[in-house]
Amino acid sequence: MTILGIETSCDETSASVVYANLKNQSVKILSNIVASSLTLHSKTGGIIPEIAAREQVKYIIPVIEQALTDSNLYFLSSKNYSLSSIINRPSIDAIAITVGPGLIGSLLVGVETAKTLAYAWNKPIIPVNHLIGHIYANWMMEDGKWKMENILFPAIALIVSGGHTDLVLMRKHGNIKWLGGTRDDAAGEALDKIGRLLGLPYPGGPSIEKASERGDASRFTFPRPMIDSDDFDFSFSGLKTAVLRKVKTMKQLNNETIADLAASVQQAVIDVLVAKTLKAARAYKVNSILLSGGVAANQALRDRFKLEIGNLKLEIPLSVPSKSLCTDNAAMIATAAFFNYKPTPWKKITANPELYFN
Numbered sequence: 001m002t003i004l005g006i007e008t009s010c011d012e013t014s015a016s017v018v019y020a021n022l023k024n025q026s027v028k029i030l031s032n033i034v035a036s037s038l039t040l041h042s043k044t045g046g047i048i049p050e051i052a053a054r055e056q057v058k059y060i061i062p063v064i065e066q067a068l069t070d071s072n073l074y075f076l077s078s079k080n081y082s083l084s085s086i087i088n089r090p091s092i093d094a095i096a097i098t099v100g101p102g103l104i105g106s107l108l109v110g111v112e113t114a115k116t117l118a119y120a121w122n123k124p125i126i127p128v129n130h131l132i133g134h135i136y137a138n139w140m141m142e143d144g145k146w147k148m149e150n151i152l153f154p155a156i157a158l159i160v161s162g163g164h165t166d167l168v169l170m171r172k173h174g175n176i177k178w179l180g181g182t183r184d185d186a187a188g189e190a191l192d193k194i195g196r197l198l199g200l201p202y203p204g205g206p207s208i209e210k211a212s213e214r215g216d217a218s219r220f221t222f223p224r225p226m227i228d229s230d231d232f233d234f235s236f237s238g239l240k241t242a243v244l245r246k247v248k249t250m251k252q253l254n255n256e257t258i259a260d261l262a263a264s265v266q267q268a269v270i271d272v273l274v275a276k277t278l279k280a281a282r283a284y285k286v287n288s289i290l291l292s293g294g295v296a297a298n299q300a301l302r303d304r305f306k307l308e309i310g311n312l313k314l315e316i317p318l319s320v321p322s323k324s325l326c327t328d329n330a331a332m333i334a335t336a337a338f339f340n341y342k343p344t345p346w347k348k349i350t351a352n353p354e355l356y357f358n
């Protein structure tokens with residue numbers, strides 16, 4: 001079965017075709033196109049929803065057309081790049097679309113396009129929760145390879161992105177229990193805000209990672225909010241305030257201090273994420289730990305998880321998607337739709353910016 005996934009929940013516009021082998025229950029990416037309006041947002045140091053949505057209106061059709069073309073499933077009737085060529089029915093079996101959570105203007109671009117195509121092509125359409133989509137990056141490989149390893153349930157999944165920091169227990173496909181999440185800023189959001197404070201390029205997460213490479217993580221001690229709390233919740237807004245206070249005590253920020261601040265902040269975020277996730281893994285006696293979301297692209301976080309799992313002799317396999325699949329992409333949406341195949345009449349599909357785990 002082949003599924004066309006469409007993802008437009010934040011500033012990316014992405015379309016992907018995945019091929020799912022029903023017998024092996026495994027998925028292979030045939031194409032995964034991601035267009036981003038990042039450079040426009042780097043000028044403002046953050047995402048302006050209206051600008052993101054306007055760019056997505058421009059990108060959506062070319063991105064879908066490119067994904068279909070690259071998948072080699074779609075044979076254009078004309079060599080011209082035109083809207084009419086996409087109206088020809090491509091040989092896909094279904095359409096998967098992110099319906100939330102996210103920015104309403106951005107979500108609407110993808111949702112309304114997906115509904116129109118489902119109607120025009122007479123294909124089933126499957127609504128996908130963006131957060132659940134992130135988890136399914138663990139069932140895919142880059143570069144058109146099959147994912148060979150089996151993920152064993154129950155699993156603990158950490159979803160750590162710009163908009164969310166959540167821990168969920170996954171008993172099987174379609175059975176997800178929310179355990180806890182951030183009470184204020186998401187980890188990525190905190191890194192983005194701190195990055196701006198330190199004068200680093202947007203987005204802050206990768207910039208802080210880069211600056212940290214030459215920094216001393218022991219120079220500044222920042223709080224590890226809620227690290228010992230009795231629940232699986234997080235809080236990252238205090239960290240930003242602590243960095244702001246520290247920066248205000250300094251006359252000027254030289255490159256060395258910025259690197260040390262970045263490394264110390266990154267360390268604090270990693271400590272909390274690793275401690276809480278491993279606590280949940282032990283409490284629920286799981287058979288796998290799954291990382292996902294943009295912040296999971298952070299190499300120091302990935303390394304620390306491996307190290308701690310080894311140190312604690314947990315013997316729980318850790319699954320980490322390849323870096324390009326951690327950030328927003330449509331392949332994870334198509335894959336989530338395959339493992340949770342619930343076609344829904346297109347008229348009933350609506351964008352829901354507040355959608356959460358149900």
Ligand code: KG4
Nearest residue numbers: 161162163188203205294295297298327328
């Ligand atoms: O999953 P994602 O692409 O979008 C959301 O659903 O939010 O995540 C974007 C977030 C941003 O906050 C970005 O700073 C962070 O992921 N991020 C990183 C890294 N790459 C992206 N944070 C730390 N280290 C990275 N390498």
Ligand code: ZN
Nearest residue numbers: 134161327328
């Ligand atoms: Zn995301």
